[in-house]
Amino acid sequence: MAAQGSYKFEGWLGKSPDAINGKMEWGAFEPKKWTEDDVDIEISHCGICGSDLHMLKSGWGPTPYPCVVGHEIVGKAVRVGANVKHVKVGDRVGVGAQAKTCQKSTCPECSNGLETYCREGLINTYGSIYPDGEGKSYGGYADYNRTNGHWVFKIPDELDSALVAPMMCGGITMYSPLKQNGCGPGKTVGIIGVGGLGHFGILFAKALGADRVIGISRKADKREDALKLGADEYIATDEEKDWVKKHQRRMDLIISTVSHSKMPLNDYLALLKVRGTLIQVGAPDGGELPAVNAFQLISNGAKLGGSATGSPWEIREMLQLAADKKIKPWVQERPLKEANQAVIDMEEGKARYRYVLVNENFGKH
Template sequence: MASTNEPSFQGWVALDEHSIGHLKWQSYEPKPWEETDVDIEITHCGICGSDLHTLRSGWGPTMYPAVVGHEIVGRAVRVGSQVKHVKVGDRVGVGAQSDSCLNRTTQCGDCSSGQENMCTNHGRCDTYNGVYLNGGKSYGGYGDYNRCPGHFVVKIPEGLDSADAAPMLCAGITTYAPLKNNGCGPGKRVGIIGVGGLGHFGILWAKAFGADRVVGISRREAKRANALQIGADDYIATADDENWLKKNAGTLDLIVCTISSSKMPLREYLGLLDTNGRMIQVGAPEGPLPTIMAFDFIPKGKSLGGSCIGPPWQIQEMLDFAAKKGIKPWVEKRSMKDVNATLIDMEKELARYRYVLVNESHV
């Protein structure tokens, strides 16, 4: 039987574009309850670079007041009667997307084919800074509770720590999906650009998929030891080795780029690809990508593509895979009470490699 007790929604609220380090704890009104919804008592929430972009309106105007955080793990405390895969008391999570049109407003080929993450129709809603079909705003995980449609709620498997599972719900799936969807495995030479919150997951997944060679790529030598410890077979420091491209041209089959910079050496990155190689961009700069030329990819049949998180079924697949393979991300736990100081550290790029907020009142 579905629970009918409505929790009190409070969280760390952003009031304007200067909110990084200045969030205020206060109440807010979640989306109006529907019998397709789940209320989650939050125990853990990862901090994502997307949170910083949104807090400062870097990707466009944010709908303040806002509560960010889309790597949410906790317990289901209220479950709508139309939700069949989750029950009250289950350990669950929700990632960056919490709704799509699901064919409610139009016949959607993406939702019909299990690619809800590709849906751009009316009805799509991100886990924060969005609007649901019933008019309610979406609020994220820097708080006590989260309410979202049950279709986007996944179960956390036994054997997977909640603090480890939380960042998988965005950073994890953002790198798992392009690797899995582009054939990462035996016989592939894979490069992961950016050894950070997303990139360190990329190295972990590529090794677990059985790639022949995994290369971490970053600007400075400082992260070499970390990249190799995470599991990379080799490392390229683009700012500390002026001959890095000459030494490594044409040596990779698949690249996932997690960098969110308009100044990255994109043409040179494409030069790392061998014949028919693919580069998949997942990092999203606030400005335009660098200019590339047609002959950067035409002669060797290279391709440049993109990837956006993953649908709920693939997130569940990823979590089950992580539990089976014993995937252990580099996580630093911080108290939910210390969110403002943690955001400042995140902006300073001090995370090694993912901060996870712990709500001590619920653990």
């Protein structure tokens, strides 16, 4: 076990909603109090997720500033608690959106492999306050991270650090609802929004064996990218006349990554086959979705649901599938020192399709 003392916890601190405008400040922070259930990670890579932007600007409620965002973390374990048995010092590991759950046998979620939905003790990787005065969680736009070992995962050797980082949130956010809702041979799957999340949806839907994968977006400018990612078809809703009538009742499963309160949700529901399912994973500021017409659900026997990220067993399963199928997300590496500009570019929709911050000090691990 390595003793802490030779390294400092420093990162890009958001101190107000203005942080979203390139105003994060580099500085020191105090991680949660160490316990023998924890792992300290020397961060080499961290993906930029849309959640980071929402939190920086307090889009999902008041953010407990100062806050270091980033929950697509990959790096080297440098200190491992005595109670952590699946990770050792020197291992390459990853952390996603969750840092701790209650893990009680009496918790219906934690005791049934649904830890992501834990009601009793869910701590997010950044911006959460630990109970019993343990401190606050800080994320991956930093040199080091401290996370409960239950949510620290060994990375398969076959996966490149820059490519696997965005899988820790973006990847599992799409893998879980695809797998849990029957994506596989014989199924036609629609992915709404060809972006950071949506491109993972196409990759994993194909890896899970779906017969047809259909990318859905407003404009035609991502058609070529969607097809290169593996989509069989593409629907540009702003540019294809009568797209609802043409494609109605074609899809068994739709995953919506769009986070906009004015999206044409009832039109998307019309694309489902009878008893098909639409799962919402995009989360708008304020959480507001368009009104749903009850007859759109009733007349088609349609199911409308939601999904969070994924539990530890799902993350391990996803990582192994990515290694076996040689899944390669489209990432653009950015130096950690340029995090402010990368956040601005992400907010402006320039990423194709996931930015990954590379720590200049540790990025070669």
